[in-house]
Amino acid sequence: MPSLFDPLALGPITLNNRIVMAPMTRSRNDDEGCPTAIMADYYGQRASAGLILSEATYVSPAAKGYSRIPGLHSQAQVEAWRRVVAAVHARGGKIFAQLFHTGRVAVPQLLPAGAQPVAPSAIAIKGKNYTDFGPIDYVVPRALESDEIPGVAAEFGAAAKNALAAGFDGVELHAASGYLVHQFLDPTINTRTDAYGGSVANRIRFLLEALDSMIAATGRARVGIKISPRIKFNDVIEPDAEEVYPALARELSSRGIAYLHVAQQGAYEAHKHLRPLFKGVYFAGAGFDQASGEAMLTNGGADAIVFGKLYVSNPDLVRRFREGLALAEGDSKTHYSKGPEGYVDYPEA
Ligand SMILES: Cc1cc2nc3c(=O)[nH]c(=O)nc-3n(C[C@H](O)[C@H](O)[C@H](O)COP(=O)(O)O)c2cc1C
Numbered sequence: 154m155p156s157l158f159d160p161l162a163l164g165p166i167t168l169n170n171r172i173v174m175a176p177m178t179r180s181r182n183d184d185e186g187c188p189t190a191i192m193a194d195y196y197g198q199r200a201s202a203g204l205i206l207s208e209a210t211y212v213s214p215a216a217k218g219y220s221r222i223p224g225l226h227s228q229a230q231v232e233a234w235r236r237v238v239a240a241v242h243a244r245g246g247k248i249f250a251q252l253f254h255t256g257r258v259a260v261p262q263l264l265p266a267g268a269q270p271v272a273p274s275a276i277a278i279k280g281k282n283y284t285d286f287g288p289i290d291y292v293v294p295r296a297l298e299s300d301e302i303p304g305v306a307a308e309f310g311a312a313a314k315n316a317l318a319a320g321f322d323g324v325e326l327h328a329a330s331g332y333l334v335h336q337f338l339d340p341t342i343n344t345r346t347d348a349y350g351g352s353v354a355n356r357i358r359f360l361l362e363a364l365d366s367m368i369a370a371t372g373r374a375r376v377g378i379k380i381s382p383r384i385k386f387n388d389v390i391e392p393d394a395e396e397v398y399p400a401l402a403r404e405l406s407s408r409g410i411a412y413l414h415v416a417q418q419g420a421y422e423a424h425k426h427l428r429p430l431f432k433g434v435y436f437a438g439a440g441f442d443q444a445s446g447e448a449m450l451t452n453g454g455a456d457a458i459v460f461g462k463l464y465v466s467n468p469d470l471v472r473r474f475r476e477g478l479a480l481a482e483g484d485s486k487t488h489y490s491k492g493p494e495g496y497v498d499y500p501e502a
Contacts, residue, residue, distance in 0.1 A: 154451045157443070158475060161203060161457055163434060164374025164411045166247055166322055168203035168457070171450065172471050175416075175438055175461035176206040176251040176325065176379065178222055180489040181496060186211065186224030187233035193240040194497045198468035200246030203457065206379075206414075207237075209253040209327050212312035213305075214265045216333070218255025220285040221491070225250060225312040231319045238320035249323040249377060250316040252309055252367070256333030257294035257342075258387055262286050270294040271305075273336050273343035273350060273359075278388050283489075299347045302359060305333075310366030313376070323375035323411055326364050331387025334360050335380075338397055341390040353393070353400050361404060368408065377412040378405060381439070383419025394421045402430035412436050414459060424454055443474045469501040478502040 155161070161168040179195070182188055199205060211217045211224045224230045234250070241248045257272035260282045264270065272294035281288040297305065313324045328334040336342045337359040343350050349358050367376045380401070382394045391397065398421070405413055414436040417423040428435050437449055438459030446458035460470060466483030467473055473480055479502070487495020 154453060155456075156450060157447055157458065158471075161434070163204070164323070164372075168247060169201075169245065170203040170471055171457035172203050172446075172474065173414075173436055173438070173457050173459040174199055174202040174205045174464045174470075175459045176208055176327070177461055177465065178208045178219065178489065179496060180219070180221040181491070182221050182223040184221070185229060186217065186222065186227070187230050188223050188237050189233075190236070191493050191497050193236045196237050196248065197240030197244055198497065198501075199464060199470075200241045200244035201469060201471040202246060202464070203471075205241060205246060205248040206325055206459070207248060207250045207321075209251050209332070210312070212252050212254055212308040215268055215271065216254035216259075216308065217263050218259035218270075218332070219282065220263065221489075225252065225315045225319070226308070231315050234316075234319035234321070242320065247322045249325050250312075250319070250321045251325040251327050251379065252312050252316070253327035254305065254308070254333035256336045257291065258282065258332060260284065260289045260292060262289055271297050272333065273297065273345055276342060276344070296345070299349065302349055303362060306359060306362035307366050309363040310370040313367040313370040317371055317375070323377065324367055324371060325414065326360070326367060326376065326378040328360050329379045329381035329416060330384055331389040334363060335387075335389065338401075339389055339391045340393065342388070353396050356397065357401050357404065360401070364405075364408070364410070368410070373409050374411055376410045377414055377436075378410065379414040379416065380423075381416040381418050382421040382423045384416070385419060389419070391419070391421075394419075395426075398423065398427055399430055402427045406431045406433060409433065412456075414438060416459070424449075428454060466499045467502075468499055473502050
């Protein structure tokens with residue numbers, strides 16, 4: 154069985170090891186959704202990971218849902234991302250762009266003038282979005298019209314094409330954490346009665362349309378997907394996760410995509426149920442350390458392990474694991490703050 158330090162073939166590319174850096178929003182982009190210069194340093198510092206997954210990146214102006222997150226719908230964003238990708242490639246790393254639409258997590262202040270957040274159904278999230286304009290109550294979103302949904306799915310394909318133009322090695326569909334794609338899966342969030350709601354097959358339809366538009370743009374071998382069944386975030390409940398996710402895993406398996414990335418963060422034994430159903434590369438994430446990650450690979454429970462918070466404070470995580478060096482503690486206060494502090498100033502061991 155492989156170890157964390159063995160290479161892994163992923164479609165047309167080969168990862169140097171099986172240590173994957175999790176997608177993490179770090180809020181250092183400019184207000185136009187363009188990555189800034191320090192982001193090239195940040196991602197470049199972490200290029201010894203077998204694969205870096207970028208922070209969640211919005212596919213269209215209407216998809217933005219937080220202050221200072223990046224987009225991939227404009228030429229300026231493509232150019233700005235090019236510098237980040239080049240910094241990773243210059244140090245021998247690989248990087249996929251994680252693509253998302255925030256749906257009902259957005260607030261109007263972050264969207265183009267006059268736009269309302271959209272969602273499968275007109276059901277608001279409880280709580281507030283902490284923007285640069287202050288904390289803003291979530292609003293009741295506008296339910297997407299049936300005939301506009303294929304157009305939203307197509308935005309994922311357009312952004313995937315832009316990702317390749319920026320030099321990314323591939324793209325990841327963000328179907329986790331209660332954002333738009335995930336909102337369609339959950340019957341407590343999606344109460345539609347058209348072809349996108351009701352049965353399990355209908356609720357996974359939007360996800361598959363978005364994924365297929367990405368596959369059409371980049372080829373199946375450069376597309377992965379992240380899911381987080383029953384995550385306790387953004388009011389996700391998923392009472393029927395036991396039906397939804399096996400059906401989804403079978404659909405994903407038949408598409409021959411690059412990988413399935415599963416963050417097991419909720420009350421559903423995702424790895425146990427989904428790994429056997431997906432005949433392809435399987436990434437397991439959430440809560441792993443070196444020992445539990447090695448054990449997961451040794452047991453055949455996954456092909457690669459995704460590390461999130463450890464990568465905030467350990468840019469050279471691969472070497473620290475390999476040489477048994479101490480790990481640095483991160484500071485969550487600077488996860489989403491501005492500037493270099495708590496971002497590019499965690500030193501190598
Ligand atoms: C600061 C921070 C930002 C995150 N942003 C994203 C994101 O943009 N996309 C995503 O899919 N998950 C995001 N996550 C979740 C991580 O990808 C990962 O699933 C989670 O941290 C659990 O893994 P860990 O225990 O190794 O940290 C974020 C997590 C953190 C700590």
